[in-house]
Amino acid sequence: MLEVGAIWAFTSTTMASLMFFWSMYKQFVPYQVRNYLEKTLKKYLDKFFGTSSNFVCIKFPEYTGEGLSKSRAYDDIRNYLSSRSTARAKRLKAKESKNSKSLVLCLDDNEAVVDVFQGVKVVWSLFVEDKENQSVSKMGRYLTLSFDNHHREMITETYIDHVLREGKEIALKNRERKLYTNNSRHDYISMRDGRWSSVPFTHPATFETLAMDLDKKEEIKKDLIKFTKGKDYYRKVAKPWKRGYLLFGPPGTGKSTMISAMANFLEYDVYDLELTTVKDNAELKKLILDTKGKSIVVIEDIDCSLELTEHRKKKKEEDEDDDDEEEKKEAENLKRQRAHDEKIIVFTTNFVDNLDPALIRRGRMDYHIEMSYCRFEAFKVLAKNYLENESHDLYGDIGRLLEEVDVSPADVAENLMPKSDEDDVDICLRRLVKSLEEEKKKKVEKEARRKEKKAEKKEKKVNGAEENGTKI
Numbered sequence: 001m002l003e004v005g006a007i008w009a010f011t012s013t014t015m016a017s018l019m020f021f022w023s024m025y026k027q028f029v030p031y032q033v034r035n036y037l038e039k040t041l042k043k044y045l046d047k048f049f050g051t052s053s054n055f056v057c058i059k060f061p062e063y064t065g066e067g068l069s070k071s072r073a074y075d076d077i078r079n080y081l082s083s084r085s086t087a088r089a090k091r092l093k094a095k096e097s098k099n100s101k102s103l104v105l106c107l108d109d110n111e112a113v114v115d116v117f118q119g120v121k122v123v124w125s126l127f128v129e130d131k132e133n134q135s136v137s138k139m140g141r142y143l144t145l146s147f148d149n150h151h152r153e154m155i156t157e158t159y160i161d162h163v164l165r166e167g168k169e170i171a172l173k174n175r176e177r178k179l180y181t182n183n184s185r186h187d188y189i190s191m192r193d194g195r196w197s198s199v200p201f202t203h204p205a206t207f208e209t210l211a212m213d214l215d216k217k218e219e220i221k222k223d224l225i226k227f228t229k230g231k232d233y234y235r236k237v238a239k240p241w242k243r244g245y246l247l248f249g250p251p252g253t254g255k256s257t258m259i260s261a262m263a264n265f266l267e268y269d270v271y272d273l274e275l276t277t278v279k280d281n282a283e284l285k286k287l288i289l290d291t292k293g294k295s296i297v298v299i300e301d302i303d304c305s306l307e308l309t310e311h312r313k314k315k316k317e318e319d320e321d322d323d324d325e326e327e328k329k330e331a332e333n334l335k336r337q338r339a340h341d342e343k344i345i346v347f348t349t350n351f352v353d354n355l356d357p358a359l360i361r362r363g364r365m366d367y368h369i370e371m372s373y374c375r376f377e378a379f380k381v382l383a384k385n386y387l388e389n390e391s392h393d394l395y396g397d398i399g400r401l402l403e404e405v406d407v408s409p410a411d412v413a414e415n416l417m418p419k420s421d422e423d424d425v426d427i428c429l430r431r432l433v434k435s436l437e438e439e440k441k442k443k444v445e446k447e448a449r450r451k452e453k454k455a456e457k458k459e460k461k462v463n464g465a466e467e468n469g470t471k472i
């Protein structure tokens with residue numbers, strides 16, 4: 001019989017050797033023999049770790065509690081181990097999860113991996129629960145963490161916390177990001193998640209492809225990074241961990257594109273809040289409370305939304321009084337839980353001057369970003385995106401024309417986009433120049449008409465005064 005117990009009377013270095021032996025044996029020993037040996041080995045491992053005075057073994061079952069619900073700790077540990085296992089384990093399993101954006105490689109059954117933390121080696125192993133211990137419907141597995149008793153304090157007080165925290169972070173990074181909407185018209189293509197329905201968020205915009213002043217772009221990125229790192233700071237100053245941005249500018253200047261770039265930069269989900277379909281204030285509160293952390297709540301065209309919702313204002317106030325006690329309590333609880341959720345709120349508008357100053361004050365909208373017409377710097381970003389071009393004889397003309405006329409990046413992008421296989425860089429840039437020249441002509445004509453009208457008005461006034469004067 002294999003003297004596994006003897007082999008495991010050892011140091012952690014021998015553990016690593018055993019891992020090697022184990023993987024070799026898995027490659028070369030036939031399945032039936034392996035099956036028998038593995039069962040025996042597992043018994044020994046269980047026995048050894050259970051009785052050894054030097055080693056401690058902690059079991060983390062996949063299903064816990066009376067209802068045998070899936071253990072969150074088990075999932076977090078598996079996520080943590082997936083990064084360790086990809087680099088170190090000999091046998092991996094590819095997992096396809098519906099919440100994950102790609103295949104996840106993780107530890108295979110009856111496989112072990114060594115992890116090192118603050119110089120201390122520990123061994124994680126994954127086993128399938130014995131048939132007789134399994135519940136009827138759930139194929140349970142369990143993870144065991146084995147380590148030298150000398151490090152008990154450090155492992156239980158620091159290491160396990162570290163594993164759970166990192167596991168959560170990894171899950172967040174690997175998750176498929178979502179675009180939520182409260183507009184139920186999209187229900188047929190989306191998944192419902194509480195009061196929101198969702199579809200995968202796949203907008204490809206990034207800050208690199210965003211055409212705008214480069215210094216302003218860098219400033220916004222820095223602001224976002226500072227916000228994400230501000231957990232302790234917000235707690236210290238007793239403010240909810242959220243930041244409001246107001247994006248304003250003419251149509252087609254990239255406000256919505258900027259929101260997608262922000263979401264991709266921070267790896268946040270997006271909640272697109274359609275105010276016009278919100279019944280009353282109570283519903284609005286519920287919707288906001290129903291959003292998760294690491295997300296951007298977007299309210300587009302705030303001026304129009306507010307106008308449309310204005311007539312409900314009175315009703316909202318009444319409804320607040322009607323709020324049933326139970327619901328108020330639930331909302332308060334959620335609010336307390338979510339006070340430290342990382343959340344960004346973005347408002348957009350075409351007409352910033354129409355907004356009530358109380359609405360855009362700092363605290364509600366902390367950072368105001370103007371998205372403006374396309375100038376040369378922004379054009380260069382678009383030319384790189386759309387034509388992979390960085391210099392051309394026409395750049396001088398384009399730069400000059402872009403200073404003279406106000407066109408949106410959306411219009412410039414439309415001209416730069418090749419319309420057929422024959423459209424090369426030269427053709428696209430010439431098309432842009434032509435369209436900018438037409439814009440310039442229109443602007444000159446408009447200016448001339450304006451002056452003409454002004455002169456006419458002046459003349460009428462003078463004539464009127466003269467007539468009046470004659471009358472007097």
Ligand SMILES: Nc1ncnc2c1ncn2[C@@H]1O[C@H](COP(=O)(O)OP(=O)(O)OP(=O)(O)O)[C@@H](O)[C@H]1O
Nearest residue numbers: 209210211250251252253254255256257409410413
């Ligand atoms: N600054 C920009 N950088 C890169 N692409 C842009 C930019 N502005 C506009 N575009 C392009 O033009 C299209 C329209 O832009 P977008 O929807 O972001 O404008 P908007 O400011 O939100 O307009 P609206 O006020 O009408 O909502 C985008 O799909 C994008 O391709």
Ligand SMILES: [Mg+2]
Nearest residue numbers: 255256257300
């Ligand atoms: Mg928009």
